[in-house]
Amino acid sequence: MVSLVDLGRYTGDEEAAETYLRDHGLLVSYTTCPHCGGTRLGRIRRQRYKCYGCRREWGVRKGSIFERSQVPFSTLLLAVKLFELDTSVREAARQLGLAYNTAYRLHHLLRTAILCTAEDAASLKGEVELDESYFGGRRKGKRGRGAAGKVPVFGILERGGKVRVEVVQNVKGATLLDLTIKKVKRGSLVYTDRFRSYNGLVSYGFRHQRIDHGKRFANGKVYINGIEGFWSFAKERLMKYHGVDPTRFPFYLKELEFRYNYRDVDLFDRLIETLEEYAWVALTE
Numbered sequence: 001m002v003s004l005v006d007l008g009r010y011t012g013d014e015e016a017a018e019t020y021l022r023d024h025g026l027l028v029s030y031t032t033c034p035h036c037g038g039t040r041l042g043r044i045r046r047q048r049y050k051c052y053g054c055r056r057e058w059g060v061r062k063g064s065i066f067e068r069s070q071v072p073f074s075t076l077l078l079a080v081k082l083f084e085l086d087t088s089v090r091e092a093a094r095q096l097g098l099a100y101n102t103a104y105r106l107h108h109l110l111r112t113a114i115l116c117t118a119e120d121a122a123s124l125k126g127e128v129e130l131d132e133s134y135f136g137g138r139r140k141g142k143r144g145r146g147a148a149g150k151v152p153v154f155g156i157l158e159r160g161g162k163v164r165v166e167v168v169q170n171v172k173g174a175t176l177l178d179l180t181i182k183k184v185k186r187g188s189l190v191y192t193d194r195f196r197s198y199n200g201l202v203s204y205g206f207r208h209q210r211i212d213h214g215k216r217f218a219n220g221k222v223y224i225n226g227i228e229g230f231w232s233f234a235k236e237r238l239m240k241y242h243g244v245d246p247t248r249f250p251f252y253l254k255e256l257e258f259r260y261n262y263r264d265v266d267l268f269d270r271l272i273e274t275l276e277e278y279a280w281v282a283l284t285e
Helices: 004-008 014-023 073-084 089-096 100-116 173-183 225-241 249-261 267-284
Strands: 041-044 048-051 057-059 127-135 151-158 163-167 189-192 207-210
Touching: 014 073, 073 089, 073 100, 073 267, 089 100, 100 249, 100 267, 127 173, 127 225, 151 173, 151 225, 163 225, 163 249, 225 249, 249 267
Parallel strands: 127 189, 189 207
Antiparallel strands: 041 048, 048 057, 127 151, 151 163
């Protein structure tokens, strides 16, 4: 686990922080000139390379996801740690000595990395719970399925494994079945409530058992308490934002999925790995 004490050795030591980021694939290790392909390179001044063939210079951030950022490398690492600790943007800006918008962009970079590297393959299997929930909208008025002004979200939880959640346009059968087929392996035992949109799962190769919430919330192993527990986790954490812009909501939702799935591992290391995965995708497209 990377503690604030561990990160302390990078504070004010840009060379050490630069080395850490390069060792984790977040900065390019240049062996040839990006302009002429020459191999006669050298480091000049602070965080600058020079090619002695074509005489051109470039910064160490070139070709990285930090190319347009002026935030010191040591501050970037501390920003990741504060994000891990679920520190608000305003508090992170204060602690790091950054403008609010700069701190927000760093938080958004991490959420973008999480969203863009989220697994999409049919990786869930075994005993799986399906459910849908609604986020946002007005506090008053109709609740539950069909609630006006709310964003529908479909969730799939593998018992003893991970959760997958997606914002959906609607909760019709075709929509939910399509996502289930994409994310759950055929032959899995799927638990749902009695919502009609889950009709037809057996026809697509799933074993299917339902719980009638009008009578009970569990019947032996037939329940969806796991995915309902995630909904509670997500909604409680979102309350601190006092509302999220609908265009940004998928980023926050995937962050919550990420935190839930990796709640038992070192989140800092996983965030660094996620940035590395995102950098590879973003810079090779």
